[in-house]
Amino acid sequence: MKCGHCREVCPVFLETGHEAMVARGRVQLLKAFLEGNLELTDGLRDRIFACLNCDACRITCPCGIEVNEVILATRRAMFEAGKPLPDPHRQLRERLYGEQNPFGQKRAERGAWLPEKYRMPRCAPLLLHAGCAISYANNRVGKMVLQILEMAGADFTLLGDAEECCGDPILRLGDLDGAKRQRERNLAEYRKYGVETIITPCAGCLKMFKHFYAERVDKVPAQDTADGGAHPSSFSPHLPPFRALHTLELFAEMAADGRLKPQKSLPKRIAYLDGCDIGRHSGVYEAPRAVLRAIPGVHLVEFPAHHESSRCCGGPLMASAPEMAADIAARRVREALEAGAEMIAVACPTCFINLKEGANRAGVKIEIQDVTALLHRSLK
Ligand code: SF4
Ligand code: SF4
Structure with missing residues (x-):
């Protein structure tokens, strides 16, 4: 369809503005390669590796094209063909x-x-x-x-x-x-x-x-x-x-049936970021929110895009493109502040590390915590 809806959600495209860095462009590049019209150069390889595998494009794509799967299959094919990995x-x-x-x-x-x-x-x-x-x-x-x-x-x-x-x-x-x-x-x-x-x-x-x-x-x-x-x-x-x-998920069960009793109040407005791996890839959206709601005083606010539509923190690019990873995280931090959050809660160690980089990049002070740490604080 080449409709371009994926351009509105792809975190890499939103930072770079390059057509080759969004689902639509990536699919076109691979099509040209499969039809023999494009060499598998290091540049093409690096564009394939600049995808976060966040799967946000699948959610917005009217055709449901699984671009993440296409990207992963391409990386497997390149690896099996002996194409050297980026450093x-x-x-x-x-x-x-x-x-x-x-x-x-x-x-x-x-x-x-x-x-x-x-x-x-x-x-x-x-x-x-x-x-x-x-x-x-x-x-x-x-x-x-x-x-x-x-x-x-x-x-x-x-x-x-x-x-x-x-x-x-x-x-x-x-x-x-x-x-x-x-x-x-x-x-x-x-x-x-x-x-x-x-x-x-x-x-x-x-x-x-x-x-x-x-x-x-x-x-x-x-x-x-x-x-x-x-x-x-x-x-x-x-x-x-x-x-x-x-x-x-287990802690949410334990809080619901009384095995865990969070007591200490945490009077903060907290935005929970649905990380891609726990959210879109694993279907877990409510348990982290249930744990946060079980903590007295917590007021949950939402990112502008949340649950299945949530945007990646940029973490998968930390090793290969740290500047872009920090820019993407800075955007998430600014979104949380605009939503009125005083704190960002996460359920993924990669989100935790990269969002801290993002706060530095954005030049703002905002507490970033794992939901587990907030539960622990309330139980002590
Ligand atoms: S991948 Fe989907 S959303 Fe992106 S241009 Fe193609 S049809 Fe549109
Ligand atoms: S999986 Fe994420 S980073 Fe990759 S093309 Fe889709 S939206 Fe962009």
Whole structure:
């Protein structure tokens, strides 16, 4: 259709104004490439990598074109064809392969933030997957998650030092086989400890568990059963599916049934940003708001675009295009202020880090907090 509605919502286009940086332009470039009218130059590759995978264009597109899927498929095809990755992505992949996290922090220190009793896994139906960003960049929130679960009397385990990356960073850059290997290793660990439900404070990990890991289970061929017939579902008896929840979904349940009783008042106007991974990609919109509403004194205000229409914070470009990532975040910060917010709450460690950069870029003082930290503050 080439209607251009995607130009109104694409955070990268809104910063750059370049047609090659929006869904419509990207699709046209790929069409020209498929028809043999365009070389796969480094410039074309870099435009493909300048997409946030935020999926905002799908929501606004009258045809429902899944441009995010087109972009991810293109990255996979480029990777499989041996096209070298842009430098920041190549380095990220090397760090992840070497140390099992995209930051290149020491593998052996992944569980260093955990109290001793949580560093070794044990059999339990409920597993807390901290994720790379919480383990290395924001374990302050990780420690609060542990304390909240303890206050609610939850029985849970963590993989601790044995935890590995969910695979999202390498899946995004096109390394499908590497992400599958990551998934297989993690699934083997979950089976070992009888995990039935995984909770995570990381929105990126949640998206992976809900889609990429579930897809693995779905695609296992039907197994023969003892009576000679095919297994009634496509689930392998060796790979029981697990439920994946954001920790805030569990906390919302716990606040609703009285296991958590937020008491300390927080009289602030707070705008909650629906991050792309927890929102559009995982369908979780109400639980973070329910947790905030359970805190006495909180007055929720909304960004101009929220829930399914929410705009990305720019975080996925932090490593490869930090200036643009900060500009996009600054725009979100200004929107929150215009909506009358005194504070921005998030449910994703990437949003947290990048929005802080955005506030610096915008030159404004506004508190940015994880919803978990606000709940924790109210419970103490
Ligand atoms: S991708 Fe969708 S919204 Fe964008 S120009 Fe094409 S039809 Fe319009
Ligand atoms: S997924 Fe997001 S960044 Fe990529 S083209 Fe669509 S709106 Fe733009």
